[in-house]
Amino acid sequence: MNAFSYTAQVLREFTRRWGSYLLLAAVVTGITDLVFLPVLRWLASLILTYGQVPYVAYDNIAAVARSKPLVLLALFVLLILLLAFVYLQFAWLLGGVENIRSRASKSFRAVMLEGVRDLRHLRISGFLFFTAYALLIVPFAEGVVGSSLLTKVQIPTFIMDWLQTKPLLAVAVFCFYLLMAYLGIRWLRVLPNTILNDTQLHIAARKSWAETRGHFWYYAWRAIVVSAVCGLLAIIWAQLWIGVQTLADHYSFAGVSAVITMSVFLIGKMFLWGMSSTAYLLFLAAPDNVQAHQGFVADSRPRHHWLRRVAVGFIGLIALLLIATFGGAYMFGALNSNPLTISHRGVDNGNGVQNTIPALVKTSREHPDYVEMDLHETKDKQFVVMHDSNLKALTGVDKTPRELTLKQLTALTARENGHHAQVASFDDYLRVAEQHKQKLLVELKPTSADSADMVQRFARRYSERLAADGSWVHSLSYKTLTQLHKDAPRVKRSFIIPYSLITPQTNMSAYTVEESTMDDSLIDSAHQHHQKVLAWTVNTTDDMNKMLFYEVDGIITDNLAQLKTTIKENNDQPSYADRLRLFTTTLDDFSSPTAEN
DSSP states (O other), rough: OOOHHHHHHHHHHHHHHHHOOOOOHHHHIIIIIIIIIIHHHHHHHHHHTTOOOOOTTTTTTHHHHOOOOOHHHHHHHHHHHHHHHHHHHHHHHHHHHHHTTTTTTOOOHHHHHHHHHHHGGHHHHHHHHHHHHHHTTTHHHTTTOOTTTTOOOOHHHHHHHHHOEEEEHHHHHHHHHHHHHHHHTTTTTTHHHIIOOOOOOOHHHHHHHHHTTHHHHHHHHHHHHHHHHHHHHHHHHHHHHHHHHHHTTTTTTTTHHHHHHHHHHHHHHOOOOOOOOHHHHHHHSSSSSSOTTTTTOOOOOOOOHHHHHHHHHHHHHHHHHHHHHHHHHHHHHOOOOOEEEEGGOOSSSSSOOOHHHHOOOHTTTTTTTTEEEEEEEOSSOOOOOOSSSSSHHHHHHOGGGGGGOHHHHTEEEEEEEEEEEOOEEHHHHHHHHHHHOHHHHEEOOOOOSTTTHHHHHHHHHHHHHHHTTOEEEEEEEEHHHHHHHHTTTTSSSEEEEESSSSOOOOOOOOOEEEEOOOOOOHHHHHHTTEEEEEEEOOSHHHHHHHHHHHHHEEEEEEEEEHHHHHHHHHHHOOHHHHHHHHHHIIIIGHHHGTSSS
């Protein structure tokens, strides 16, 4: 059987028992998103609060281990629980799909209990293997298990952008992903062998390796075709309803039609989500032949069909009400927000050299709410406007800012984007910003070579002016911001989070969050504590629309004019068809049953 015939067989199987498959996916996803993940986040916040640890990240994990070992142990236990629940999700989904496919007629309760019993396979050696295996299945798991925490295991956008400037590293990362794809196919049968055949993980891994030997492309091609067909059906469905709404927009009933069109689209999307999830799971459970074994004798015990009908009806009614409410809210109001517009490094689309006064003057004429810029301490304990920790990229001088005096630094010429400008002192940069009534978002970039009293001197010299101007300070260093609060309590501070996994528990004014790891749980938590969230660095229209949909408080961008245009277009009430088109092309993943809403 070729890959296309196999895919047709998978889709036929889904359509025959679609109600059972959708109910299984909905229940498991509901348990995940409505019970497990909220509890997990609550426990993480509780641990940080009672442990008096404001945050956990790469820069303080060693200190937390030394001073608060019980906090780190508790967070490690949560990580184990997360991975165990990911395994449990697969156990429920694979066991349920196999039960439906083979017509075994087990109750859902029996499938759930079997999944819990399967956790015994996660012994120490098996757990270590599953941790590595979970990383392999992240792209696959996003469409199957619905763990929004698991999907955070990704390379943030700013690192991917940096890798583009380092060709050798980019090639190494690409090769790494190819290796992961190869291992993912070779270990395709690990979980089915473990969960369905009650095999130890390490034995299941060896068995899967043997089963796929010499058949890599056989299974890889099937996975590609199944994914492509499911994706194509989703595109066709979206384009169909965009076309319908485009026609309806010419009539007086366009508003009513918009809600109906959006609701029907979302209902179909949920159906297609269930279909694609089931297709992937059927591929895992039966990668060669989906048809049930001939001669199978179904369970003859009486089945309570009416209970399933009531459950399906109740879930369907709730889903319909939520869909209609969401559809109306989106079509008539979503994206109508006015976040702070923040120019990253003081430029707009390469209109000058980053962090220089000529670029600041040009950009300030576009009236951003803030200009974000960077500071380093100099050899003579002054402050220079510079992002990089080495001057070579912009000035050709292979030195750090800390190795030169301010006079030496401001004698240098920086070149970028076909422009050139003198390196600026912060005194001059701040003076020009004040002349143009331009607020600043100042990033303090401390290094190990800085003087011990660097923050105190910065606060003494500039805090009153910054506070009076309404300017802010942000930094990757929590220690720096804590010290700044002591010395300059009137200055608002934002803690830069390059990777959002656990919501910090701090008294910061805001968080500056890397946009590709942004999630609404962090935004909701920050807003509950009267803190703002700034997204960085958001450079495409699609990403800007995502951040508007998330209702972030500020957007840091290299493309200021584009950001302003995007905000204006959304606030000018685009047509209903355009809103639907935007949703399907940009925001669709935000509303999937596996996303955090």
